[in-house]
Each structure stands twice: as C-alpha cells, then as structure tokens.
Amino acid sequence: MANAASGMAVHDDCKLRFLELKAKRTHRFIVFKIEEKQKQVVVEKVGEPTQNYDDFTASLPVDECRYAVYDFDFVTAENCQKSRIFFIAWSPDTSRVRSKMIYASSKDRFKRELDGIQVELQATDPTEMGLDVIKSRAN
Amino acid sequence: MAQLAETYACVPSTERGRGILISGDSKSNSILYCNGRSVIIRYLDRPLEVQVYGEHAYPATVARYSPNGEWIASADVSGTVRIWGTRNEFVLKKEFRVLSGRIDDLQWSPDGQRIVASGDGKGKSLVRAFMWDSGTNVGDFDGHSRRVLSCAFKPTRPFRIVTCGEDFLVNFYEGPPFKFKLSHRDHSNFVNCVRFSPDGSKFISVGSDKKGIIYDAKTGDIIGKLSSEDGHKGSIYAISWSPDSKQVLTASADKSAKIWEISEDNIGKVKKTLTCPGSGGVDDMLVGCLWQNDHIVTVSLGGTIFLYSASDLDKAPLSLSGHMKNVSSLALLKSEPKVILSSSYDGLIVKWLQGTGYYGKLERKVISQIKCLAVVEEEIVSSGFDNKVWRVSLQGDQCGNAECIDIGNQPKDLNLALLSPDLALVTIDTGVILLRGSKVVSTIDLGFTVTASAIAPNGTEAIVGSQDGKLHVYSITGDTLNEEAVLEKHRGAITVIRYSPDVSMFASGDANREAVVWDCASREVKLKNMLYHTARINCIAWSPDNSMVATGSLDTCIIIYEVDKPASSRITIKGAHLGGVYGLVFTDEHSLVSSGEDACIRVWTVTPQ
Numbered sequence: 001m002a003n004a005a006s007g008m009a010v011h012d013d014c015k016l017r018f019l020e021l022k023a024k025r026t027h028r029f030i031v032f033k034i035e036e037k038q039k040q041v042v043v044e045k046v047g048e049p050t051q052n053y054d055d056f057t058a059s060l061p062v063d064e065c066r067y068a069v070y071d072f073d074f075v076t077a078e079n080c081q082k083s084r085i086f087f088i089a090w091s092p093d094t095s096r097v098r099s100k101m102i103y104a105s106s107k108d109r110f111k112r113e114l115d116g117i118q119v120e121l122q123a124t125d126p127t128e129m130g131l132d133v134i135k136s137r138a139n
Numbered sequence: 140m141a142q143l144a145e146t147y148a149c150v151p152s153t154e155r156g157r158g159i160l161i162s163g164d165s166k167s168n169s170i171l172y173c174n175g176r177s178v179i180i181r182y183l184d185r186p187l188e189v190q191v192y193g194e195h196a197y198p199a200t201v202a203r204y205s206p207n208g209e210w211i212a213s214a215d216v217s218g219t220v221r222i223w224g225t226r227n228e229f230v231l232k233k234e235f236r237v238l239s240g241r242i243d244d245l246q247w248s249p250d251g252q253r254i255v256a257s258g259d260g261k262g263k264s265l266v267r268a269f270m271w272d273s274g275t276n277v278g279d280f281d282g283h284s285r286r287v288l289s290c291a292f293k294p295t296r297p298f299r300i301v302t303c304g305e306d307f308l309v310n311f312y313e314g315p316p317f318k319f320k321l322s323h324r325d326h327s328n329f330v331n332c333v334r335f336s337p338d339g340s341k342f343i344s345v346g347s348d349k350k351g352i353i354y355d356a357k358t359g360d361i362i363g364k365l366s367s368e369d370g371h372k373g374s375i376y377a378i379s380w381s382p383d384s385k386q387v388l389t390a391s392a393d394k395s396a397k398i399w400e401i402s403e404d405n406i407g408k409v410k411k412t413l414t415c416p417g418s419g420g421v422d423d424m425l426v427g428c429l430w431q432n433d434h435i436v437t438v439s440l441g442g443t444i445f446l447y448s449a450s451d452l453d454k455a456p457l458s459l460s461g462h463m464k465n466v467s468s469l470a471l472l473k474s475e476p477k478v479i480l481s482s483s484y485d486g487l488i489v490k491w492l493q494g495t496g497y498y499g500k501l502e503r504k505v506i507s508q509i510k511c512l513a514v515v516e517e518e519i520v521s522s523g524f525d526n527k528v529w530r531v532s533l534q535g536d537q538c539g540n541a542e543c544i545d546i547g548n549q550p551k552d553l554n555l556a557l558l559s560p561d562l563a564l565v566t567i568d569t570g571v572i573l574l575r576g577s578k579v580v581s582t583i584d585l586g587f588t589v590t591a592s593a594i595a596p597n598g599t600e601a602i603v604g605s606q607d608g609k610l611h612v613y614s615i616t617g618d619t620l621n622e623e624a625v626l627e628k629h630r631g632a633i634t635v636i637r638y639s640p641d642v643s644m645f646a647s648g649d650a651n652r653e654a655v656v657w658d659c660a661s662r663e664v665k666l667k668n669m670l671y672h673t674a675r676i677n678c679i680a681w682s683p684d685n686s687m688v689a690t691g692s693l694d695t696c697i698i699i700y701e702v703d704k705p706a707s708s709r710i711t712i713k714g715a716h717l718g719g720v721y722g723l724v725f726t727d728e729h730s731l732v733s734s735g736e737d738a739c740i741r742v743w744t745v746t747p748q
Contacts, residue, residue: 093630127670130707 008106009040010113017043018114021071022085025049029056032067032110034102041067041110053131065103066090067110069117074138084138087117093124141699141712141743144730147491148181148189149174149738150442150461151427152198158331158376158390159427160244160289161438164204165382167225170429170436171211173199174463177717177737178213180225183434183446186459187496191739192229193717194221200242200258205251205271212254212271214242220256222271235274237267246292253277253315255300257287266290266302268317278317282310289332293356295339301359303330309344309352311359321359325352332377336384341405345389347374353405363405365389370409371397379430381449386410388435390428396437398452411452415439460497462489466734469722470514472533477726481734482512482521493726493742503531503538511553515560522550528565530577542577552591556598562615564594564601571603573618581618585611593636593645600659602645604633610647612662624662628655637679639688644702646688648676654690656702668706671698680723680731687747689731691720697733699745712743 014032021027028051033044044066045059056070068088076082089107091100111117119137123129151159151172163170169182178192178199192202195215202213204225210232214220218238223229240259247254255268265287266280280302287304300312309323309330328348335342335356343365345351349372351365365387373393380387387407390396395414399407415437417423422441429436435447442463445456464483472478478498479491486508488501501519508523519531519538528546532539548567556562563574570584571592588606594615595601601620603611608629613620631651638645644665648654654676656666666688674694681688689699697712697720716735723733726742734740 125670126668126707132707 008034008102008109010110011040011042013043014041014110015113017046018069018116021069022116025071027071028052029059029068029070031059032069034065034067034106036102041106053134057126057129060090063092063094065092065095065099067103067107069114070134072134072138074135076139082138084118085116086134086137087111087114087120088129089120089122090129091122091124140748141697141710141731141745143741144744145187145493145496145742146189146191147187147496147740147742148179148191148461149177150444150459150463151179151438152463153426153438153440153442155421155424155440157426158288159438160201160332160377161427161429161436162201162203163429163431163436164208165432166208168432168434170431171202171204172427172438173202173213174738175199175718175736176215178202178211180211183431183436189739191717191737192223193737194223194229194231195219201245203245203247205247206249207251210251210271212245212247214245214256214258216241218242218258218260220245220254222254233272233274235269237269238264240286243287244289246290247271248292248298249294253292255290255292255302257290257302257304259286265304266300268300268315277315278312279319280312280317282319282322283308288329289334291333291335291342293335293339293342294337297357299356299359301333301335301342301344301354303333303344303346305329307346309333309354311354323352323354323359323361325361326350328374331375334378334380334387336380337382338384340384341401343378343380343387343407345375345378349373349375349391351375351378351387351389351399351407353401353407363401363407365399365407366409368409369397369412371395373424376426377428379428381430382432386430388428388430388437390425390437392424392426394423394425394439396425396428396435398435413437413445413447413452413456415445416455416458417441417443458497460489460500462487462734462738462740464738465718465721465736466738466740467510467721468512469724469732469734469740470512471724471726471732472514473516479724479726479732479740480512480514480519481722481740482509483738484508484510486523488512488519491740493730493732501538503541511550513553513555513563515555515557518560520553520555520563522553522565524549526550528553528563528574544574544577544579546572546574546579547582548572551589554592554594554601556594557596559598562594562598564592566590566592566603571601571620573615573620583620587611591633591636591647593638595638595642597642602636602647604629604636604647604649606632608633608649608651610636610657626657626662628664628667629653631675634676635679637681639681639685640683641685643685646679646681646690648679648690650675652676652692652694654679654688654700656688656700666700666702666706669698669700669709671706671709671711672696674719677719677721678723680725682725682728682731684728687725687745689723689725691715691723691733691735693719695719695735697723697731697743699731701747708748710745710748715741715743 029047242258371391427438591604654669718736
C-alpha cells in the first residue's frame with residue numbers, strides 16, 4: 001500500500017488507473033473519492049474515451065468534494081492535436097466543511113503519487129471548471 | 140454575441156460656484172470632458188458614438204488633446220496626469236504625479252513637448268510645467284498663494300505661460316525654463332479662466348467679478364478690457380477664442396453666453412448674447428464653453444450641452460443632455476415609438492429614443508430624490524429617501540399632478556401589478572405595504588428583514604425575498620397575504636426578483652452573485668448554476684419572448700442566459716459600465732438597454748448563438 005503522510009493512504013488501484021490513462025489512453029477521466037472509514041483514496045468512477053467533458057461534469061456530485069483527473073484533447077493554433085492531463089480538485093461551496101478540510105490536506109500527497117499531471121485546477125462551483133476555463137489553461 | 144449599438148453618454152460633472160473646462164480637437168470634431176472617473180470623448184457629428192476612458196483611479200477633472208491630435212493628457216483630483224494615445228485602445232504612454240492636490244487645468248505647449256498643469260497643492264506645487272515624455276521640470280512657478288484655477292500656454296514662440304487663481308492674481312512667466320516675470324492684481328474676485336488667442340498676440344482673463352481684461356501676449360501688459368456695457372451680470376466662468384482670434388465667447392452664471400468682438404484698440408464689444416433656453420432655474424447657469432471651428436458649445440450647471448453654429452448664431456441650438464450621476468433604474472414605455480425612461484438618485488428622469496438619443500427630460504413638479512421607480516402606461520410611481528410614495532400621471536410628454544402617499548416607513552422596493560396598476564406592493568424594513576390607488580390598504584409585518592420583492596402582473600401572487608436568502612411566495616386575496624411556499628436556494632440576501640413577461644417563470648438574484656430561474660407553477664428550479672458574476676447582482680431583465688434573461692452586476696458585467704440552454708452557454712458583456720450595472724431592460728427581442736454607475740446608458744444588440 002502506498003503511503004500518504006497526512007494519514008490518508010492511497011489505494012494502489014488509483015495509481016494503476018492513472019498509468020493506464022497516461023500510457024494506454026483507455027480512460028477519458030477518473031474520479032477519486034476519499035473513503036473516510038478506510039482512510040484511503042479510492043477510484044470512484046472511470047470514464048470511457050468516447051465520453052466528453054459534459055459527461056465528466058455530470059459525474060461529479062454537486063454537494064461533495066472529489067479529486068478528478070481528465071485527459072483533455074484539443075487542437076492548437078498551429079493545427080496540432082495536443083492533449084493535457086488535468087488534475088481537478090472539486091471542492092464545491094455547498095459541501096460540508098469537514099469534507100473540504102480532508103480533501104484539501106490530502107491533496108498534495110495524493111498529487112505526488114500521480115506522476116505526469118500537467119495542469120492543476122481547483123473548482124469551488126461549476127463555473128470555475130467550465131469548458132472555457134479548461135481551454136484557457138490548456139495552452 | 141452582443142455588440143454595442145448606441146451609447147447615451149453622461150454629461151460633464153459640474154459644481155456650483157466653479158466653472159468647468161471642456162476641450163476639443165478640431166480635426167476629429169470631438170469634445171472632451173470628464174464625469175466621475177471617466178473621460179468622455181464625444182463626436183459632435185455623431186452624438187451616439189461615444190468613447191470612454193476609465194483608467195483613472197480618482198475623479199477626473201480635465202482632459203486635453205495634444206496639438207498633433209495623437210495623445211490625450213488627462214488629470215484627476217489626486218494630482219496625477221495620465222498621457223494616453225487616442226487610437227489603439229487608449230494605450231497609456233506615461234503617468235506622472237504632478238501636484239499634491241487636485242489639478243484644475245492642463246495645457247500642452249504648441250510643439251507638444253511640454254505640459255503645464257495647475258491646481259491645488261501646498262506652497263510651490265500649485266503649478267508645474269514638465270516635459271511630456273520624461274516628466275522633468277521646466278520651470279519654477281512661484282507667485283501664487285492659493286488654488287490656481289487656470290493656466291495657458293502661448294501658442295506661438297517666444298513661449299510664455301500665464302496662470303490665474305483664487306488669490307485674484309494673474310501671473311506671467313517667461314521661459315523656458317519658466318521664471319516669474321510679472322503679476323497683475325486687477326481682478327477683485329477669483330480669476331476663473333485665462334486663455335491666449337490662437338494667433339498668440341493677446342490673452343484674456345475672466346473672473347467672478349464679471350470683468351474681462353485683455354493683455355499683450357509678449358510682454359504681459361494690460362492693453363484693454365471687455366466693455367462693461369451690456370456685460371455679464373454674473374461670474375464669468377469660462378472663455379474661448381474664435382479660430383480667427385477676433386472674437387471671444389464667454390460663459391457666465393447669469394445664464395447667458397456672450398460673443399464679444401475685439402476691436403483694434405483692444406476693447407471688447409458684445410456682438411451677440413446667447414441665452415440658455417431653459418426653465419430659468421439654477422441649473423441653467425453656464426459653467427463652460429468652447430469655440431471649435433464652426434461649433435460653439437456651452438455647458439450648463441445642470442449638465443446640458445448646447446451646440447450653436449458659429450456662422451448662424453440665430454439658429455436654435457441643439458441641446459444634448461443626460462445623466463450626471465448613477466442611473467439607478469430603467470423602464471420602458473410601451474408607447475410608439477418606444478421611449479426609454481432612466482432615473483438617477485438625484486431625481487432626474489430622462490427620456491431616450493432608440494436611434495436618436497436624448498429625447499427630453501421629464502419635468503417633474505416636485506423634485507425629490509428617487510430610489511425606486513416603476514412605470515406603467517400612463518403613470519410613474521416613485522419613492523425616494525423619505526416616507527412617501529409618489530404617483531405621477533404621464534400626459535403625453537409631461538408629468539401631470541403628483542399624488543403623494545405617506546406610508547409611514549422608508550420604502551425599500553416598489554412594484555406595480557402591471558395589469559392592474561392600481562395595486563402596488565411596497566416593501567419596508569420588516570414587512571410589506573399594499574397600496575390601491577393612493578390609499579394604503581394594509582401594512583403587513585412579516586417578521587423577517589425584507590430585501591426584494593415582485594408582484595405578478597395580475598396581482599394575485601407576490602414573492603418576497605429576505606436577508607437570509609429565502610424566497611417567500613404569497614398569494615394575495617383581497618388585502619391580505621397568505622404564505623404559500625418558502626424556496627431555499629440562494630446563499631445570500633436576495634437583491635432582485637422579476638417575473639417573466641408570460642408569468643410562467645421568475646428569476647431571482649442575490650448578493651452572493653448567483654441567479655436562479657424558477658418555474659412559477661411548480662416552484663422548481665428551472666435554470667441553475669448562473670454563478671458567472673463575481674459580485675452582487677443588481678438587476679435582472681427578461682426578453683419579451685421569455686427566451687433570454689439578462690443579469691447585471693456590481694462587477695460591471697452583463698451576462699445573458701438562454702433559458703433553454705445550460706447556464707454555461709452564456710453571452711458575457713464585460714466592462715459594460717464602470718462602477719457597476721444598475722439598470723437593465725429589453726426593448727425588443729434583440730436589444731438590451733443597460734445603465735450604470737458611470738451615468739451612461741448603452742444599447743446592445745444581442746444575437747443568440
């Protein structure tokens with residue numbers, strides 16, 4: 001079991017799924033959840049490569065915090081196909097304070113386990129992770 | 140996409156007892172003036188096209204074009220001068236902290252290399268002249284002990300600077316580097332304005348003692364004066380030379396502007412008096428003037444700009460007006476053609492016509508401040524900062540009799556049931572008051588702090604928003620309210636509630652920058668996540684076909700959402716009004732009119748994607 005210093009362990013499955021997303025492109029997104037009782041970060045949901053950004057936003061709960069990784073494909077100004085791996089710390093204003101605290105303190109250690117994240121983003125309401133925000137951070 | 144179609148500009152901000160200085164550019168036929176923190180550039184031949192420069196952090200006082208027309212130097216009350224380009228989105232060239240107090244006048248040297256600025260400050264720093272690009276001082280300007288109201292640069296070589304001020308002195312400096320040469324104390328009151336003639340041969344100073352004195356430009360000696368027969372009967376606030384240096388225009392507190400002909404022996408004789416065509420109150424005192432090419436522009440204390448033609452002085456002037464202060468509400472009169480009414484807190488109601496602009500002021504028999512305004516076919520209901528609600532009938536263009544209703548508490552918000560305009564809902568601190576006609580039918584204490592309200596057009600339902608973000612829906616039966624439901628979604632005090640024109644939906648906005656669209660019948664949320672503003676939402680408007688809802692906020696943006704699409708596909712208008720957007724109304728499916736703190740009203744053309 002990989003360890004996290006803040007007391008929250010990271011389940012091996014998280015790292016495996018992330019490597020699959022990075023190397024083999026078998027997932028569009030991964031949503032991680034902290035299971036308080038088991039004190040670890042586990043994979044909650046995985047998205048097919050055919051799904052798009054709207055499917056991803058729909059899979060995030062409105063009132064609870066999550067961590068998410070999204071593989072964003074776009075075309076640059078010079079007409080090259082590029083992709084960026086986004087790490088999104090979803091911490092909505094309407095969630096409970098305890099939840100926000102736990103996710104915030106464990107985030108750093110967890111991110112370090114996932115090697116290869118290119119852009120990090122924190123969203124406190126749906127407008128902060130809108131498609132236009134993602135596009136502007138992508139280049 | 141939303142594009143700016145028209146701007147109904149604000150007017151220069153004026154102060155009783157002081158003149159204002161407007162300037163212009165003869166090449167682009169534009170005039171420059173300041174209102175609040177903005178510098179307004181207005182084109183005399185295209186009054187609906189206005190450019191606004193809003194980069195000053197303090198209220199701006201005066202702005203001038205450089206002689207080559209490429210740069211504008213503008214100054215504000217903190218003593219800062221900003222030099223920016225006229226083209227290319229007003230890119231800033233340099234900013235200098237010139238004086239330690241407010242700057243009252245600013246002039247470029249004719250070669251565009253030096254700028255002289257005068258104003259208020261301490262000791263020596265009442266006037267400063269500096270190089271425009273480096274800011275290095277080019278002279279010592281002692282000789283004044285009080286605020287220097289105006290300064291002028293001789294337009295031909297050898298260069299001279301003349302300054303005048305509240306210490307009744309007119310000082311003459313030679314240079315560069317500028318040194319004090321001599322001073323005149325012939326005025327017996329504040330000297331308000333001093334200007335060189337365009338050919339550089341003379342300069343005139345005018346003051347609050349109603350006198351105008353003519354001096355020789357090279358030596359600074361007095362050579363003549365403006366004749367006192369048929370002269371002004373009030374303080375003269377501003378003076379402007381004609382381009383041929385033979386005539387001058389003066390603007391005075393006696394509500395008239397006079398054109399003087401300067402004869403060979405340097406005596407000025409009145410050639411023509413232009414009286415201000417107004418109702419004759421204090422607002423008609425003229426505080427500024429400008430003679431540019433063929434145009435004569437005078438500005439009154441009430442902010443009205445009169446445009447005369449110099450070649451045809453008997454023609455009635457074109458008058459342009461607008462608001463001087465924050466326009467807090469907008470309403471649409473459904474008459475043909477559609478007239479937009481805008482009101483500001485100082486009690487001014489102005490009528491505008493889309494496509495033409497200023498249409499007239501609504502002459503009200505009672506001038507009281509206005510906080511809330513509601514308009515229906517032939518009636519205006521307004522409330523101010525006292526305990527009264529005024530109902531004024533509109534007869535055509537003028538206001539009829541005003542009925543005043545004392546409701547016993549300060550009204551916070553005012554709503555009319557559009558289909559039965561007799562019924563009005565007025566919210567006070569902890570409750571609501573129902574009015575029918577001019578009678579208070581009931582005062583209901585609701586027990587919570589009320590912040591916003593709306594009443595359905597048929598008068599059967601009312602929604603009241605409270606400080607804690609809850610929306611209370613009441614049904615109105617007779618004279619009582621029965622609570623039907625309490626809706627909780629907002630996380631801040633409710634600031635505005637509006638029903639859609641077909642009454643199937645209503646939209647509410649709060650102080651926590653969120654707006655929500657609800658369905659009336661089921662009271663369910665119809666459109667959420669309208670969180671794209673970054674500050675309190677001030678106003679909401681529905682389009683006539685119920686498809687779009689627009690929200691205006693303190694963060695100066697207007698966001699237009701389509702009710703059938705998710706909130707993320709929105710149209711944003713950034714920077715619509717410096718200081719915040721306070722009024723919004725749709726005139727038809729594609730035109731949105733907005734008003735804000737900068738006293739301007741803008742018309743936007745909205746095309747859904």
